[in-house]
Amino acid sequence: MKLAEMYKKRGLTLSFEIFPPKPETPIQTVFDTIEQLRDLHPSFISVTYGAGGSQKGRTVEIASKIKQAFGLEAMAHLTCVGHTMTDINQLLAELKTAGVENVLALRGDPPQGQPDFDFNRGEFRYAIDLIRHIRRSNNFGVAAAAYPEGHRACPRISTDWKNLQAKVDAGVDVLITQLFYDNRVFYQFLETVRAMGIRCPIVPGIMPVCNAKQIKRILTLCGASMPAELLLIVEKYNDSPDDMRKAGVEYAVRQIQDLIANGADGIHLEPMNKPDLAREILAGIGYLPAK
Ligand SMILES: Cc1cc2nc3c(=O)[nH]c(=O)nc-3n(C[C@H](O)[C@H](O)[C@H](O)COP(=O)(O)OP(=O)(O)OC[C@H]3O[C@@H](n4cnc5c(N)ncnc54)[C@H](O)[C@@H]3O)c2cc1C
Structure with a gap:
């Protein structure tokens, strides 16, 4: 089933x-993860693509397994940076x-250790080039990335949103956002881009904060901000992993409940390959009976 159809269905379109x-x-570890995630009834599972195009074989292999062996819908992330048309x-x-x-069509980041990487060198410069290519030659459901706080490399947020609009006009079925922790930022983004004329589903990407060190690293990489409430939680439980995890689950549950109450088009949950975490959050929002 293609993305557009999945987001037309009644009820929550949940993806991992x-x-x-x-x-x-061993690749079997991720197959065990998928088996447990399947029990949580997602609409589909997406598989990331290694930065700079590394581990590309595994993305295709895992997405194929999700579809063929587990009978679930899959979406493969695909970055075009550093790739030729033939690749x-x-x-x-x-x-x-x-x-x-289904494919999540992305530009990607420079390969590790190459901050001066020249994006103009290849046949694909931006995600929009990949989207146009897929639309011209293939029949995939196409998702693209959106950044409620603006993409970190774009000097003006309004310019980033114009670029987003062009990307959607090129043939995007669904936008999936970068993680964010302040729903007000997402609602503001939504109001702006809807007023600009972006009509496709815009699905919030949610990553629970369960490890203080890890979240600081992720936020540094992606440029998303941490609201004061979450900062206090992270400071408070810095040395207490169990309490941090509990507080992180509670925060994600509240965030998702609020998004659903405000009519979110779906929820794209990033449980960091931890099915237990996904299960706890879904039980918390009432999507699953608590164990
Ligand atoms: C949901 C989600 C999943 C992701 N999954 C992965 C993954 O699996 N693997 C991975 O490596 N990365 C992933 N990323 C990260 C992503 O690859 C990076 O954020 C990357 O820097 C931008 O990719 P993009 O597709 O958003 O790029 P684009 O949409 O091409 O935008 C990149 C930058 O270029 C600017 N821009 C766009 N068009 C133009 C133009 N015509 N002229 C000038 N500037 C322009 C944009 O404003 C933006 O600043 C993911 C991000 C999200 C939100």
């Missing part, structure tokens, strides 16, 4: 994001053969 394990970790066509062909119908 997982990432391929490191090359030295991209090969990946799309592999996904098609496996019956994977």
